[in-house]
Amino acid sequence: MDLLLVEKALLGLFAAAVVAVAVSKLRGKRLKLPPGPLPVPVFGNWLQVGDDLNHGNLAALARRFGEILLLRMGQRNLVVVSSPPLAREVLHTQGVEFGSRTRNVVFDIFTGEGQDMVFTVYGEHWRKMRRIMTVPFFTNKVVQQYRAGWEEEAARVVDDVRADPRAATEGIVIRRRLQLMMYNNMYRIMFDRRFESMDDPLFLRLRALNGERSRLAQSFEYNYGDFIPILRPFLRGYLKICKEVKDRRLQLFKDYFLEERKKLSSTKPADNAGLKCAIDHILDAQQKGEINEDNVLYIVENINVAAIETTLWSIEWAIAELVNHPKIQKKLRDELDAVLGPGAQITEPDTQKLPYLQAVIKETLRLRMAIPLLVPHMNLHDAKLAGYDIPAESKILVNAWWLANNPDHWKNPEEFRPERFLEEEKGVEANGNDFRYLPFGVGRRSCPGIILALPILGITIGRLVQNFELLPPPGQDKVDTTEKGGQFSLHILKHYTIVAKPRVF
Template sequence: MDLLLLEKTLLGLLAAILGAIFISKLRGKRFKLPPGPIPVPIFGNWLQVGDDLNHRNLTDLAKKFGEIFLLRMGQRNLVVVSSPDLAKDVLHTQGVEFGSRTRNVVFDIFTGKGQDMVFTVYGEHWRKMRRIMTVPFFTNKVVQQYRFGWEAEAAAVVEDVKKNPASATEGTVLRRRLQLMMYNNMFRIMFDRRFESEDDPLFLKLKALNGERSRLAQSFEYNYGDFIPILRPFLRGYLKLCKEVKDKRLQLFKDYFVDERKKLGSTKSLDNNQIKCAIDHILEAKDKGEINEDNVLYIVENINVAAIETTLWSIEWGIAELVNHPEIQAKLRHELDTKLGPGVQVTEPDIQNLPYLQAVIKETLRLRMAIPLLVPHMNLHDAKLGERLGCGSYKGLGVFMFWIGFGLKIIPQS
């Protein structure tokens, strides 16, 4: 009986493999697919490439297969483009066709299957979420409204480092203080709230949950179940932990921030001269029926992930590179002392008059990209990409973008 069951299982597996190969051949006739390493049944290129899809490994593959190539990761097909022209094609020329994001089992949990803005399917909901988030986050008016708060937070970091005598001799772990600064910057914009110190219990709880969310989402531990669905039952424990972390985070956002702001709005109405924080705009959209309560919480989720840690990484790398390149640090200090005066803090209006500072920032972003591959894009319908190379594209392809060696270099001052 056991042998009969085993025989049926093996025959079924063989039939599934042959069917997948046959369907792939049929679909391949519609478009010429990009080149890539030869896949093996079921696993595709996963056993060859491994979990580590970092930009350095993909650079080596691009040297072998060209500026556009295909990776078959189990049942997922990923197109990798590694030139500015192709990246522009994905992001701009065919921005609508490739406007969606590829998701996975873990991101489906953390985003409520696309109830946020970043991972929602391109369409009416995406446009609505984009419009709602533009006014409170992505306008010059917001920059001018909150710049004094940002400048005060930066000044507080400098003062705190100065107050610590060990900083000058033993050094200091700057990340902790910079992390508090970034949380305060974003929570001022979102909720008109800030944390007084690194030991604030609510700050510690928020930071821990956000950190656990990032660890679970960025881990390679769940890739096998995402790439090969028949292995997904082995992820039950991992996905249960993801759901618990998601529930705790959303409940924290709701209890301590969203509901608190609602109470304040119900007891104290804002007049036209008062500054509305981001959550006020978002709650107005909810009250108008444009979005629901879950959408509000997932917007807060997006900002906690996308706006805080990525900026913190870039600041850390910028400081590290200046420490490791004292000659560039000296030139930058010379520009600041000459244009502003010794010890004078940089403010938002000063930046346009500081070309070397701008070059240092751009070179940091080029050399130490927070997300080298960007967040993968996906086409919902059949599309063509890299026509001059004779390539086409299936629908549902994840598109990774990376390009190494392009960008603004630091230009030494004369």
């Protein structure tokens, strides 16, 4: 261990000399950089701010240094934007200049160095991937085609919870059943497949590999090697595990899903009218030479992470808040009963007739934003922002959570109060019409999954509140909503237990 420390110290000294030269050259350009804490050689601000660059810590730095600030994290420039006007500038006005994605050592592994759509740089490849993914996944036609399936999956959740004797007494971890629902929702769209139960062996393998991928990618553990390349050899073991998980996941996607669809496609007419599900469209694009097999696999990888887990986190947050705010839960149930009638199960078209349900969803996405820093942006070339010089390839973080929780812009933002979206914030929508509220981002790199997430949230939350009184477990007043943040995610630290008492109609 002593030898290891000596080795690290020697490496650090060598890096200090290298970075000192680089910093002196940077200063020689007389750039007007955004304000921020004073960096030190090699480490920059890393020793001052630490690895945990979560939305709360970055909001605290914004209160200290202003709505735009610069952190030197080793050799990386990290620019944090924390005001609606600057969010507009990054995401909309200069959407092209800041439209790329940053790279890091772990996401490079899981995306094949940007062969996907979400994490690739802005350019022709991104435009092609976005176009190919939009038609089979992100249109109103897709919503109408699959909404009955979403309603069926929500009904199955209700039936399974009713059938579980523990649910009404000691309680259950409802997330586990909702996770199966979300996989079925998305795998129906992707592959025309569903999993029959939480014990399905293929589902268990898929869930485990996706969970490990999320854990490895969202961890802050690897930041030191990403920020300071000379320390990257110490990440060798971590990166080896990432590569093994990536290879196993992609092989699973290929063996159990893609190859099956290829066989089915070979027996169908080649015209688009014969296509049944999203992957058929994607494979058709591959056959035409627009994309290669790796691109197909990384599209599946994106959907497994971006579409399934983020929506699941939001459902989980919404249920926790409704359990912890029984008056709000009752008000929502009363609206459902009054508009639809007691026992009449909510459908996708009904969600637009229920303003309080919409307000509950909006408030959940405001207070408990699944991607609070959005997916990081990057400028490929030197740029200007708020009068400051932004060096090329800076990582740009828009603190969307702070935009939606800054008391200068929101009344009592720490409160879970859906009524705000029926009163003082009545005109604010989740689609980015107000730069104080950007749960899905806005502009070229916004999340296209909004068109799927909102109806699924409405159907799922509505069905659960209609059919059950949702309560904390015996002996508890509330469920624990302690947050667990990642590189840019926000979910509940501990998957909670709730009691679901069936309603009798």
